[in-house]
Amino acid sequence: MSDSPVRMKSVEVLSDNWGTLKKYSYDFVRRDGQTEPQSREVYDRGNGAVVLPYDPVSGKVLLTRQFRLPAYVAGHDPMLIEACAGLLDDNDAETAARKETEEELGYRLRHIERVFDVFMSPGSVTERLVFFIAAYDPADRISDGGGHADEGEDIEVLEMSLDDALAMVESHQIVDAKTVMLLQHVKLKGLIA
Numbered sequence: 007m008s009d010s011p012v013r014m015k016s017v018e019v020l021s022d023n024w025g026t027l028k029k030y031s032y033d034f035v036r037r038d039g040q041t042e043p044q045s046r047e048v049y050d051r052g053n054g055a056v057v058l059p060y061d062p063v064s065g066k067v068l069l070t071r072q073f074r075l076p077a078y079v080a081g082h083d084p085m086l087i088e089a090c091a092g093l094l095d096d097n098d099a100e101t102a103a104r105k106e107t108e109e110e111l112g113y114r115l116r117h118i119e120r121v122f123d124v125f126m127s128p129g130s131v132t133e134r135l136v137f138f139i140a141a142y143d144p145a146d147r148i149s150d151g152g153g154h155a156d157e158g159e160d161i162e163v164l165e166m167s168l169d170d171a172l173a174m175v176e177s178h179q180i181v182d183a184k185t186v187m188l189l190q191h192v193k194l195k196g197l198i199a
Contacts, residue, residue: 011035015043025051050132055103056091057138058188059113060168065198067171068111068142069185071162072153082181087164087174089185091135099136107140110161112151115140121191126183135184139192168198 013033021027031045059068071087078084092106100118107115118140125134153159171189174180180189192198 013041020047025049047130048132049130052093052095053099053134053136054091054093055099055106055136055138056089056184056188057103057107057115057118057140058089058185058192059107059111059115059140059142060192060198061143062141062198063143065167065169066165067168067189067192067198068113069164069166069171069180070110071164072160077181086182087180087185088182089188091184100138103136103138108148108151110151110153110159111163112149113142113146114148115142115146117141121188124184124187137184137188137191139188139197141197168192 011034014030015033016031018029019026020029027047027049029045029047033041034044035041069087070090071085073084074086075084077086090106090110092102094102097105103118104115107113118138121137121139123134123136151161151163153161168189171180172193175186175189180186
């Protein structure tokens with residue numbers, strides 16, 4: 007891209023484990039025309055999908071509670087309440103969302119709606135999440151969910167009213183960004199009376 011404000015000088019792999027951490031050194035051409043040397047670390051763990059199933063009749067939503075090491079390291083309760091999510095791996099976003107819903111929540115969704123694609127932490131992480139919502143009813147349940155123990159998953163399935171979930175956002179019990187965004191989306195769209 008010839009009109010890019012970035013002139014890459016070097017890329018160094020710092021870690022290549024679960025994801026890849028690279029250090030980029032480059033010249034950045036500012037809006038005023040001045041060139042400024044910069045260096046940033048960028049973590050690439052792949053892209054993902056997230057889905058919030060909601061029951062328009064009962065007014066409930068399906069969420070998960072699971073251990074998150076970064077929350078623990080940051081001094082927060084590591085058992086986060088979240089919308090169902092996972093990496094795309096080799097799947098398209100809708101397939102990944104459906105797969106994760108069956109594995110984590112134990113529900114087979116009939117129709118899901120893509121609502122937006124978002125960079126969650128663009129200052130240092132390449133991951134883009136595709137956000138979905140999906141109406142469900144009790145007949146869609148196919149298992150107890152809980153994830154795959156062989157993948158290190160120990161997921162508690164939570165079913166609660168949208169109002170209770172939003173109250174948990176207000177009281178700082180739900181602090182996961184993707185979950186807050188989807189709960190507010192369902193409320194703003196009036197999908198649950």
